[in-house]
Amino acid sequence: MVLPDSDSVTAVAAFDDDVALRTLTALHDLGLTVPDDIAVIGFDDTEYGALTTPALTTVHIDAEAHGRRAARTALGLGTTRITRSPGRVLVRDSA
Structure with missing residues (x-):
């Protein structure tokens, strides 16, 4: 990088x-600090993001509900019963 x-x-x-x-690892290897030199944000809220230093800021979505809705749409089935919560940013130390 x-x-x-x-x-x-x-x-x-x-x-x-x-x-x-x-x-985060590549930036560290370049001698840069996160978020002072550059901010980093991920997507999908894996459990590892909270365990790193700095902890990873990420976007969380209700992937199961989105998957169910997509499958039902592809199968021509109704989706009105499937509720989705809005995505949210989990602010941690990297941004």
Whole structure:
């Protein structure tokens, strides 16, 4: 991972928590501190994000409800009974 020589990069929004955790490691190896030099946020709220240093900020969604709704839609079944909670950002130390 190579960062530009400018201050233009201030944050990384990763595809998922796994990529975000690897990003934390790469930034550490480059001698950068999170979130002082650059902020990092993941997506999917895996249990490992809370155990790292710094703890990973992440986006949590109700994946089971989204999956059920998608499956029922694909099968042509009704989805009115499936309730989804809105996604939320779990703010931790990395952002």
